[in-house]
Amino acid sequence: MARMLRGFPSMEETWSSREAIDHIAPAAESMPKDAYIDMYRCMHFSDDWEVDENGEEAYWEDVQHDERYEPSPEVERHRRKFEHVEDGFNRRWKEIVNFGRLITADESRVAGWYKSGITIGPEPKPIRTGATIHSMCVTEGDLATFKLHCRVYGGKHDEGLNKVHQNTSSTQKWVNLYNEMLDEFKHQGMCCTLDSAYCGDILLQIARDVWGLNMVGTCQSNRSGGGDLGVPDTKKLKPGTYESCLYQHRTLSLCFAMWADNAVVKTLSNFHSPEILLAGTGVRRQRKVNGIREQDKTEVPCPAQQKHYSETFHLINKGNGKESKYQVRHGRSD
Numbered sequence: 298m299a300r301m302l303r304g305f306p307s308m309e310e311t312w313s314s315r316e317a318i319d320h321i322a323p324a325a326e327s328m329p330k331d332a333y334i335d336m337y338r339c340m341h342f343s344d345d346w347e348v349d350e351n352g353e354e355a356y357w358e359d360v361q362h363d364e365r366y367e368p369s370p371e372v373e374r375h376r377r378k379f380e381h382v383e384d385g386f387n388r389r390w391k392e393i394v395n396f397g398r399l400i401t402a403d404e405s406r407v408a409g410w411y412k413s414g415i416t417i418g419p420e421p422k423p424i425r426t427g428a429t430i431h432s433m434c435v436t437e438g439d440l441a442t443f444k445l446h447c448r449v450y451g452g453k454h455d456e457g458l459n460k461v462h463q464n465t466s467s468t469q470k471w472v473n474l475y476n477e478m479l480d481e482f483k484h485q486g487m488c489c490t491l492d493s494a495y496c497g498d499i500l501l502q503i504a505r506d507v508w509g510l511n512m513v514g515t516c517q518s519n520r521s522g523g524g525d526l527g528v529p530d531t532k533k534l535k536p537g538t539y540e541s542c543l544y545q546h547r548t549l550s551l552c553f554a555m556w557a558d559n560a561v562v563k564t565l566s567n568f569h570s571p572e573i574l575l576a577g578t579g580v581r582r583q584r585k586v587n588g589i590r591e592q593d594k595t596e597v598p599c600p601a602q603q604k605h606y607s608e609t610f611h612l613i614n615k616g617n618g619k620e621s622k623y624q625v626r627h628g629r630s631d
Contacts, residue, residue, distance in 0.1 A: 308334065375451035387446045391481060396445055399436035400482065401490045401609055402475075404429055404450075405617040433478055434616055436490065436609050442616025446478045464503050471495045472503060484509035488568070490609045498522030498551055501567040505550055513602050514610075516565035521553040522546060534561050537585050539597040543571040554600035558582070562603060569602040580607050 311321045312330040324333070368377040376383065429450040435443040453459065457477070458470035465472055471494075479489065488511040489504070496514035498521055504510040518525060523544055530542040534557040544553045552569050556562045580603070581594035599607075 373451055373455055373457045375455065376449065376457075379449070383447065383449065386444075390443070390445050394435065394440055394443060394445075396435045396440070396443070397437055398486060399488050399490070399609060400433055400445060401436045401613040402431070402433040402478065402495065403492060403610075403613045403617060404431050404494060431474060431478065432613070432617070433489075434613050436612060441612045444616075448474065448478060462503075464507055465499060469499055471497070472500050475500060475504070476508075479504075479508060479510060482510065487511070488513070490514060490606060492610065493517055493520075493563075496520070496565055498549075498565065501551060501565060502549060505567040511566075511568040513564060513566040513569065513605055515606065516553070516563055518553075518563060521563070521565050522549070522551055523553060531555055531561050531563075536560050539579075539582070539584075539599065541573050541598065541600050541603075543573070543600060545571045552602060554602055556599050556603045558599075564600065564602050564606055566602040566605075569600075569605070572601040574599055574601055574604055580604050 306321070308330060312325045312333075313320050368380050372380045431448045431450060432444055433446040435441055435445060450458075455470070458473045459468055460473060461468055462472045462476065475489075475495070479487075482489075486509075491512065491514035493515040496512070496516040501512050504512045518531065521544075523546070534540055534542060534555060536557050536559055538557045540557045542555045546552070550567050552566050552571050554564050554566075554569075554571070556564075576598050577596045579597050579599040582597045583594050584591050584597065
């Protein structure tokens with residue numbers, strides 16, 4: 298409001314100690330500039346629900362009266378204010394590009410500022426440092442890291458994820474999440490790479506048998522479908538030797554692989570066979586020889602599914618890293 302009354306000077310001018318004309322003392326003294334920038338870029342995530350005379354939270358329809366932007370009846374509570382924005386971006390992103398066969402999924406954070414008013418569940422102690430976003434992007438080509446779908450997570454009160462899926466006997470929130478995010482990619486020969494936060498035997502079985510999707514990702518031993526089967530072998534593998542140990546499920550299309558990189562990396566795939574790529578066809582690493590790291594990278598042996606993961610997943614990490622460093626610049630037009 299202070300910036301509005303002064304004609305919206307730029308953020309640099311508002312917090313400037315040199316330009317006395319445009320400097321707005323009430324704004325500058327109330328919070329640091331970086332805190333305001335974070336708040337400005339995340340305002341549609343702020344928790345500003347009104348409270349009625351009984352102390353109950355007012356519903357969105359009591360605040361927003363434009364029928365075009367009323368939330369749908371089944372929308373999750375935390376998405377009521379930005380449902381149409383999020384869904385609109387997701388729909389448009391898929392319409393404007395040819396995204397290819399390979400896609401990658403990961404989670405990232407919408408940056409917030411400590412002790413700021415930016416909140417997004419869970420109740421009764423909301424997270425005040427931003428919001429977690431589950432995203433999916435293009436994997437290869439000039440459009441690598443281009444977003445195809447984003448979904449803001451609402452914590453334990455996220456009604457859309459915390460429910461029993463039709464193909465599971467218990468609550469599997471990541472199955473519900475990917476059922477939603479991958480809805481437009483099912484039965485199209487797509488391949489999705491993900492990390493251990495989501496990857497597990499339940500999700501990969503449903504992806505292959507019900508959704509017609511290939512999946513591969515890092516995975517913990519207790520979510521591979523084999524229980525603690527690989528734990529003894531994990532202890533035997535010596536990091537840095539690039540040795541491998543693979544398990545193929547007897548009846549399901551699941552292959553669990555362990556590979557001794559700098560640490561033991563575990564991957565699970567629903568479409569790879571238990572194949573080890575020999576040196577010259579695997580991945581490139583700077584090996585340690587007699588305790589000294591080589592300067593140049595050398596081809597080392599690895600499981601086939603590990604090579605697929607190594608060549609794809611790092612791209613979405615780079616894309617999310619760039620987004621986290623994005624700075625909002627709001628200037629005044631002449």
